[in-house]
Amino acid sequence: MRLIVSAGGTGGHIYPALATIDALKKQEPDSAILYVGGQRGLEKNIVPQKGIPFKALEIQGFKRKLSWDNLKTMYLFLKAVKDAKKIIKEFKPDVVVGMGGYVSGAVVYAAQAMGIPTVIHEQNSVVGLTNKFLSRYVDKIGIAFEAARSQFPQAKVKFVGNPRAQEVVRVRSHFNWNEYGLKNNKPTLLIFGGSQGALKINQATIEAMPAFNQRNYQVVFVTGQKRYEGVIAQLNQRHTLVGENVVIKPYISNMPEIMPKVSIILGRAGATSIAEITALGVPSILVPSPYVTADHQTKNAQSLVKAGAAEMITEDNLNSESLLKVVDNLMNEDAHRLEMEHAAKQIGVVDAADQLVALMRTAISEKH
Numbered sequence: 258m259r260l261i262v263s264a265g266g267t268g269g270h271i272y273p274a275l276a277t278i279d280a281l282k283k284q285e286p287d288s289a290i291l292y293v294g295g296q297r298g299l300e301k302n303i304v305p306q307k308g309i310p311f312k313a314l315e316i317q318g319f320k321r322k323l324s325w326d327n328l329k330t331m332y333l334f335l336k337a338v339k340d341a342k343k344i345i346k347e348f349k350p351d352v353v354v355g356m357g358g359y360v361s362g363a364v365v366y367a368a369q370a371m372g373i374p375t376v377i378h379e380q381n382s383v384v385g386l387t388n389k390f391l392s393r394y395v396d397k398i399g400i401a402f403e404a405a406r407s408q409f410p411q412a413k414v415k416f417v418g419n420p421r422a423q424e425v426v427r428v429r430s431h432f433n434w435n436e437y438g439l440k441n442n443k444p445t446l447l448i449f450g451g452s453q454g455a456l457k458i459n460q461a462t463i464e465a466m467p468a469f470n471q472r473n474y475q476v477v478f479v480t481g482q483k484r485y486e487g488v489i490a491q492l493n494q495r496h497t498l499v500g501e502n503v504v505i506k507p508y509i510s511n512m513p514e515i516m517p518k519v520s521i522i523l524g525r526a527g528a529t530s531i532a533e534i535t536a537l538g539v540p541s542i543l544v545p546s547p548y549v550t551a552d553h554q555t556k557n558a559q560s561l562v563k564a565g566a567a568e569m570i571t572e573d574n575l576n577s578e579s580l581l582k583v584v585d586n587l588m589n590e591d592a593h594r595l596e597m598e599h600a601a602k603q604i605g606v607v608d609a610a611d612q613l614v615a616l617m618r619t620a621i622s623e624k625h
């Protein structure tokens with residue numbers, strides 16, 4: 258198969274795209290793949306590192322308020338569609354798949370205008386702006402939450418799950434905490450606020466640090482690439498030492514290796530984090546971001562809480578005391594953690610990437 262994939266902006270869109278590419282390559286090792294991303298998103302670093310051919314378009318998001326900047330956005334969108342057409346004409350894909358982010362809007366729009374089979378994948382329970390726009394034009398739509406179905410033209414929709422779930426369960430992790438200077442086989446808490454890090458989670462963790470230093474479990478604290486220096490500066494200002502059982506990282510690029518070795522995850526309730534947590538069955542404490550469309554992270558988190566797979570703290574109620582209380586309780590309750598593991602695994606869709614590839618094949622065969 259000749260495949261163009263487009264996904265931009267945040268890890269939540271990019272990692273499912275990479276997992277789909279991976280699944281296709283396993284099924285058809287001689288497939289030709291091109292990833293088209295934006296010039297500014299995380300994809301420009303992540304994708305080439307994986308050795309996947311990458312082309313970038315210049316694009317920016319619409320402001321919800323009326324502004325002159327939206328004229329520039331419109332100009333960039335039309336130019337990106339034109340550039341995408343050139344790329345598509347040269348590459349001659351059998352199918353073009355969009356996995357979210359503004360850039361995928363231009364690429365998939367261009368492809369359908371050229372009569373090429375198109376598929377989009379929506380990771381969230383509340384449909385993103387780009388996918389909403391594209392849903393009129395595309396042939397097939399893969400979803401990861403049943404709640405998304407009614408927001409799309411229903412005849413095109415198929416529930417497939419989130420492809421990243423399949424990738425993380427297939428990894429045979431040989432990771433050893435010694436590589437982080439920690440002890441192997443000690444209970445470990447992983448704290449991370451989505452792909453960019455989260456200010457409030459970082460703040461509560463900084464304040465909880467003196468207590469964490471005294472605990473008999475280990476803590477891996479991921480700040481987000483751009484927030485790392487600020488976190489270290491704050492710890493220094495407060496003269497807070499970091500214990501031998503704590504490690505602070507700006508970003509983790511091998512999450513599928515790390516996550517299976519973790520006892521509890523404390524983090525945001527982004528769609529792709531949730532897919533990973535449920536595929537692997539990791540007990541989690543979720544702090545939904547209140548800054549997202551239609552408060553969809555709260556809905557994501559509630560679906561896990563209802564199933565008994567996670568605990569939730571709202572951002573308003575998050576501070577060092579509430580954080581430590583929930584973590585300490587869970588660390589002390591082995592049986593409860595085990596129940597949460599089972600409950601989480603019940604929700605995970607572990608063949609989601611294969612299902613999305615099958616949907617791509619249907620789009621191709623129905624078009625011809």
Ligand SMILES: CC(=O)N[C@H]1[C@@H](OP(=O)(O)OP(=O)(O)OC[C@H]2O[C@@H](n3ccc(=O)[nH]c3=O)[C@H](O)[C@@H]2O)O[C@H](CO)[C@@H](O)[C@@H]1O
Pocket residue numbers: 267268269270272357380381421449450451452453479507508509510511512525526527528529530531533546549554
């Ligand atoms: C602010 C915002 O708009 N957030 C959205 C964004 O989240 P965002 O991309 O931040 O969060 P997600 O949970 O969806 O995905 C994060 C991904 O990054 C990975 N990761 C994270 C940290 C790290 O150090 N290393 C690493 O690899 C995670 O394992 C995961 O694969 O897209 C999601 C999917 O559309 C939405 O649900 C979120 O609401």
